[in-house]
Amino acid sequence: MSDSKALAQGEDKGFDFFGFVARFAPLIFLVALMILFALLQPRFLSSINLFNVMRQVSITGLLAIGMTFVILTAGIDLSIGSLVAFAGLVAAAVAKGGLQDRFTVGEGGIGYGWGLAALAAIAVGLIGGYIQGLAITRLKVPPFVVTLGGMSAFRGAALLFAAGGPISGFEPSFTWWGQGKIGPADLAVPVPVIIFLAAAALAHVALRYTRYGRKVYAVGGNPEAARLSGLNVNRMICSVYVIMGFFAGLGAFVLSARLNSAEAVAGTGYELTVIASVVIGGTSLFGGSGTIFGTVIGSILIGVLLNGLVLMNVSSYIQQIVIGIIIVLAVAFDTFAKSRRRRI
Amino acid sequence: MASQNGSRGKTSEVQSRLASLDSPHPTFADAKATFPRKGGRSAHSPLNLWMHDAEIAQPLRSVMTGTEAPSTPADEGPGRPILKMTGVSKQFPGVRALDGVDLEIAEGEIHALLGENGAGKSTLLKILSGAQSADKGRIELFGDEVRFESPHDAQRAGVVTIYQEFTLAPDMSIAENVFIGREPGSRLLVSWKRLAADTRAITDKIGLRRDPMTLVRDLSVAEQQLVEIARALSMRSRVIVMDEPTSALSEAEVANLATIVRKLRSEGISIIFVTHRLEEVFRLCDRYTVLRDGRLVGAGIVAATNVDAIIRMMVGRDVDALYGSRPIPEPGPIALEVKGLTRRRTAQDPHAIELIDVSLRLHHGEILGLAGLVGAGRTETARAIFGADRFDQGSIIVEGQPVSFTCPQDAMNCGIGLVPEDRKKQALFLRLAIRTNVTIAAHDQISRLGFFIDERKENKLVEQYRRLLSIRMASPDQAAGNLSGGNQQKVVLARWLALRPKILIVDEPTRGIDIGSKVEVHNLLVEMAKTGIAVLVISSELPEILAISDRIVTMREGRITGEISRTDATQENLMAMMTLHETPANAGPKIN
Numbered sequence: 023m024s025d026s027k028a029l030a031q032g033e034d035k036g037f038d039f040f041g042f043v044a045r046f047a048p049l050i051f052l053v054a055l056m057i058l059f060a061l062l063q064p065r066f067l068s069s070i071n072l073f074n075v076m077r078q079v080s081i082t083g084l085l086a087i088g089m090t091f092v093i094l095t096a097g098i099d100l101s102i103g104s105l106v107a108f109a110g111l112v113a114a115a116v117a118k119g120g121l122q123d124r125f126t127v128g129e130g131g132i133g134y135g136w137g138l139a140a141l142a143a144i145a146v147g148l149i150g151g152y153i154q155g156l157a158i159t160r161l162k163v164p165p166f167v168v169t170l171g172g173m174s175a176f177r178g179a180a181l182l183f184a185a186g187g188p189i190s191g192f193e194p195s196f197t198w199w200g201q202g203k204i205g206p207a208d209l210a211v212p213v214p215v216i217i218f219l220a221a222a223a224l225a226h227v228a229l230r231y232t233r234y235g236r237k238v239y240a241v242g243g244n245p246e247a248a249r250l251s252g253l254n255v256n257r258m259i260c261s262v263y264v265i266m267g268f269f270a271g272l273g274a275f276v277l278s279a280r281l282n283s284a285e286a287v288a289g290t291g292y293e294l295t296v297i298a299s300v301v302i303g304g305t306s307l308f309g310g311s312g313t314i315f316g317t318v319i320g321s322i323l324i325g326v327l328l329n330g331l332v333l334m335n336v337s338s339y340i341q342q343i344v345i346g347i348i349i350v351l352a353v354a355f356d357t358f359a360k361s362r363r364r365r366i
Numbered sequence: 367m368a369s370q371n372g373s374r375g376k377t378s379e380v381q382s383r384l385a386s387l388d389s390p391h392p393t394f395a396d397a398k399a400t401f402p403r404k405g406g407r408s409a410h411s412p413l414n415l416w417m418h419d420a421e422i423a424q425p426l427r428s429v430m431t432g433t434e435a436p437s438t439p440a441d442e443g444p445g446r447p448i449l450k451m452t453g454v455s456k457q458f459p460g461v462r463a464l465d466g467v468d469l470e471i472a473e474g475e476i477h478a479l480l481g482e483n484g485a486g487k488s489t490l491l492k493i494l495s496g497a498q499s500a501d502k503g504r505i506e507l508f509g510d511e512v513r514f515e516s517p518h519d520a521q522r523a524g525v526v527t528i529y530q531e532f533t534l535a536p537d538m539s540i541a542e543n544v545f546i547g548r549e550p551g552s553r554l555l556v557s558w559k560r561l562a563a564d565t566r567a568i569t570d571k572i573g574l575r576r577d578p579m580t581l582v583r584d585l586s587v588a589e590q591q592l593v594e595i596a597r598a599l600s601m602r603s604r605v606i607v608m609d610e611p612t613s614a615l616s617e618a619e620v621a622n623l624a625t626i627v628r629k630l631r632s633e634g635i636s637i638i639f640v641t642h643r644l645e646e647v648f649r650l651c652d653r654y655t656v657l658r659d660g661r662l663v664g665a666g667i668v669a670a671t672n673v674d675a676i677i678r679m680m681v682g683r684d685v686d687a688l689y690g691s692r693p694i695p696e697p698g699p700i701a702l703e704v705k706g707l708t709r710r711r712t713a714q715d716p717h718a719i720e721l722i723d724v725s726l727r728l729h730h731g732e733i734l735g736l737a738g739l740v741g742a743g744r745t746e747t748a749r750a751i752f753g754a755d756r757f758d759q760g761s762i763i764v765e766g767q768p769v770s771f772t773c774p775q776d777a778m779n780c781g782i783g784l785v786p787e788d789r790k791k792q793a794l795f796l797r798l799a800i801r802t803n804v805t806i807a808a809h810d811q812i813s814r815l816g817f818f819i820d821e822r823k824e825n826k827l828v829e830q831y832r833r834l835l836s837i838r839m840a841s842p843d844q845a846a847g848n849l850s851g852g853n854q855q856k857v858v859l860a861r862w863l864a865l866r867p868k869i870l871i872v873d874e875p876t877r878g879i880d881i882g883s884k885v886e887v888h889n890l891l892v893e894m895a896k897t898g899i900a901v902l903v904i905s906s907e908l909p910e911i912l913a914i915s916d917r918i919v920t921m922r923e924g925r926i927t928g929e930i931s932r933t934d935a936t937q938e939n940l941m942a943m944m945t946l947h948e949t950p951a952n953a954g955p956k957i958n
């Protein structure tokens with residue numbers, strides 16, 4: 023639900039302090055974390071570092087936008103990391119005009135250009151998502167299982183396609199989408215950040231202001247009621263996996279551009295970061311409640327946390343432990359806040 | 367109890383107790399043959415399989431025609447009381463479920479617990495089985511006060527409840543289900559041989575002739591019920607509570623169950639028998655207790671009462687004075703016709719409620735009441751019409767056009783709306799805003815460019831129906847879950863009214879809402895009918911049906927059992943049409 027709804031809900035009971043904190047918890051936690059890191063490590067607040075955080079966040083953030091649609095319907099998609107790897111390889115191969123000269127920079131070569139490469143990555147994502155959506159709705163297999171299968175199958179497809187090696191060295195027009203910047207020299211915004219924020223704005227509009235968005239919340243909130251209200255629940259559920267696939271394809275394109283390389287092991291473990299971003303952003307795993315705004319905050323929160331830990335020379339192993347604990351705490355907090363709200 | 371020494375000693379005891387049962391394999395014929403009492407003439411019609419004593423059957427027939435019931439004393443009279451509940455009260459938020467109820471069960475009797483839906487039977491059973499605790503009152507077992515904190519406590523004390531929905535593990539064997547948690551053997555290992563032998567000792571005696579290692583999944587519903595009974599026997603229970611044990615059984619299976627229940631009685635086991643079928647009470651039970659609105663309204667010996675008296679006790683209250691009488695309107699053209707709707711159980715869903723040859727006709731501008739007890743097939747009929755559930759045979763005709771719906775959207779396109787039975791589970795999006803709830807089916811009316819939601823149009827639509835239905839809410843952005851039950855129901859009604867339906871099916875329109883809102887909802891339904899909408903109301907509350915329907919159709923066990931005009935209908939004759947096989951002679955003329 024949107025913030026305005028939350029405020030309206032507060033009005034009939036006076037100011038609900040607990041409800042307010044619960045709703046803005048991710049934002050409050052993010053600000054607190056930034057203050058903490060700024061005090062501990064002054065380098066954290068430099069504009070270079072902050073843009074760096076945002077650039078790192080932008081790819082998992084793109085995926086988290088798609089994942090928000092999925093989780094709003096009480097679904098889950100574990101296959102995104104593998105799908106990103108596969109789609110990235112296909113984009114790379116298109117950009118290079120094939121798999122022959124995978125290591126040479128394609129100056130004046132026979133590549134098909136970044137446009138077709140991006141379309142190819144997105145097409146792979148859409149098809150992958152559609153297949154999984156069909157399996158979930160037609161075969162009635164739970165999303166967890168279908169996408170667990172997808173996680174393995176797409177990774178296999180990526181390994182098969184890459185035949186073991188990475189594809190690297192793209193034209194500057196391709197890498198610009200991952201490495202370029204827009205704006206004056208000292209305040210230049212990285213292109214992936216712009217893509218991420220633009221996509222977030224679009225997704226926000228889609229969920230908040232369109233008929234489609236309403237139906238997503240309805241199907242997630244109560245599938246039986248949605249069906250009895252004339253909604254085609256299966257089609258809706260299938261569609262969110264297609265949307266997830268779109269963002270996986272787009273993310274794969276931007277990732278390949280940023281790394282100037284695509285490889286079959288890319289995106290490993292992304293599902294964890296992405297699901298964590300969405301959940302920390304306040305979207306309920308039981309469906310029907312959550313916002314894109316929350317997801318954006320959740321994504322940045324995880325990025326800031328990792329960045330701060332790196333700046334403080336905390337081992338990457340410990341970082342994983344911290345992320346794991348935070349996911350559990352975020353869901354526990356959500357459950358607690360809900361039971362609190364219901365009692366009032 | 368679940369300890370090993372308990373189960374070790376059990377085998378012989380169970381076997382010896384069961385050994386005294388006369389016929390090892392009760393059959394279909396036993397129902398008629400095994401228990402001839404006082405040389406009475408046995409009933410031979412297949413419909414009268416429960417009938418073991420024509421002298422008891424006689425009053426049943428005579429009361430229906432209004433003649434005096436001959437006094438038939440109970441055969442042995444009640445034995446010593448073994449279970450006594452006194453002054454049991456239970457309060458739920460907003461509802462007093464039980465108010466000082468007494469229940470006394472004698473040793474070796476079959477005791478009928480009767481009452482309308484919501485009379486408090488289930489709550490009483492839950493308290494007796496330890497699933498819930500009473501606020502007030504005491505339970506005595508063999509003269510000692512007991513407190514059941516959990517179902518386990520109750521079972522240990524010898525009180526076992528068999529619910530309508532069985533609690534068996536389908537992928538485990540009969541033997542494992544019977545002795546679940548109490549398997550014979552050493553501390554660590556289960557002795558499968560003894561498990562099978564002990565199980566067979568019990569199942570043979572109750573006529574379940576199946577290998578103890580058969581998976582429960584592969585048994586029929588009736589056989590599964592026998593497994594539940596076997597489990598109760600294995601726990602050496604003294605009181606077995608059966609909650610509507612016959613609702614899912616065929617006539618032959620019911621007869622078999624009757625035989626078994628009587629055998630248990632002869633063993634000194636007491637049975638509490640909850641049923642909606644009054645015939646069964648008169649054919650099987652020794653004594654009865656009737657609850658209404660959470661209070662005890664009558665108890666006594668079955669043979670000393672009659673169907674009319676029991677029905678009067680069950681319905682009791684007068685039609686609410688809040689409803690004025692309203693002339694029956696001239697029926698408009700036929701809006702909906704259902705012909706021969708039939709829906710069979712399937713292997714995947716053996717507990718599903720069947721529909722058998724359901725036909726009805728609904729006119730524009732009338733309110734047709736569909737009455738029946740829980741499980742009669744009313745909701746299933748509505749869902750089949752609406753395209754929410756499949757059906758096997760039959761046809762649906764909307765305004766003269768045969769239609770075939772594969773999903774609710776199809777039905778909506780034909781102008782049919784359904785307000786479902788359970789508004790929280792099937793109708794509302796509790797965490798979403800009221801306006802989302804109102805407009806979810808009417809996006810066509812509030813969209814811009816066919817894609818975006820025009821919030822100004824949306825708010826206008828919500829405001830229009832807020833006024834029309836006087837929905838009390840702080841703001842359309844409020845979550846629907848924060849509204850009271852009555853306002854929630856109005857939100858659901860608003861959703862359907864916004865679509866301007868030609869036919870509206872309303873299932874339990876006022877369940878769980880306060881009396882003031884009830885009257886408001888009733889008036890709304892009447893207003894809708896006045897505008898020409900054909901309204902089909904399903905309700906378990908007879909006063910509600912009587913207050914708003916122009917015509918009433920009753921259902922029982924998936925069949926239509928009668929039709930009556932409101933002017934001829936009374937709670938008593940409706941209850942009879944809902945519970946008896948045959949329509950009482952005074953039920954009034956059939957119309958239409």
